């Protein structure tokens with residue numbers, strides 16, 4: 001009797017915690033709809049995450065131009081889908097932040113992921129208010145020295161709250177890849193899903209491939225932005241050096257409202273491959 005009561009209480013307590021987290025998360029979220037009638041405004045907040053002097057110098061030397069290829073990427077890809085906006089995404093650099101965001105959990109359970117999302121939303125609120133009036137999406141970019149493995153930590157994008165957390169390296173040669181990751185997380189905030197295998201990291205065919213119908217299929221030359229990598233051979237994939245080597249595939253375009261799911265075709269009339 002006592003045992004079952006204890007379990008009953010534990011179950012109730014666990015359920016209450018889950019409901020509280022869920023309620024907080026829903027309360028804290030402020031979904032804004034992006035209809036692509038006007039540009040999406042993105043603010044990037046750099047953070048000296050390892051507190052090194054070299055990282056500080058790199059962060060201090062950043063300008064909006066350091067992130068310009070994100071704008072060019074969305075302009076180029078938006079034109080391919082004929083969305084009717086010359087500059088669908090406008091990027092602005094915010095002053096560096098001193099505080100560190102909560103580290104994103106690796107391979108999190110749903111509860112851990114929700115808990116992180118709540119903490120991240122609270123952290124953003126403390127440092128930048130609930131909703132920055134002058135932006136639609138906020139990307140927090142944590143910079144590390146090039147030899148620091150923490151620069152490869154998991155990055156995340158939250159659709160609720162439209163917040164992205166990007167980990168990257170304080171190195172000019174690495175900025176192209178930092179921006180690739182930022183564009184990936186930015187697309188998560190707009191509703192795009194991952195298109196790679198969570199175990200192997202390999203992009204999934206066809207949606208995660210930049211050129212899913214080319215023959216022969218390999219080598220792929222570019223990465224689908226949510227597929228994340230260039231699949232060079234069936235067994236070898238690599239991260240692209242910059243957004244010049246990335247495309248928005250049809251499945252991602254449908255998810256973010258660039259392409260109607262009813263008439264899936266790319267500019268040029270190329271039909272999409274059917275899933276096997």
Ligand SMILES: [Zn+2]
Pocket residue numbers: 184188193194
């Ligand atoms: Zn992702």
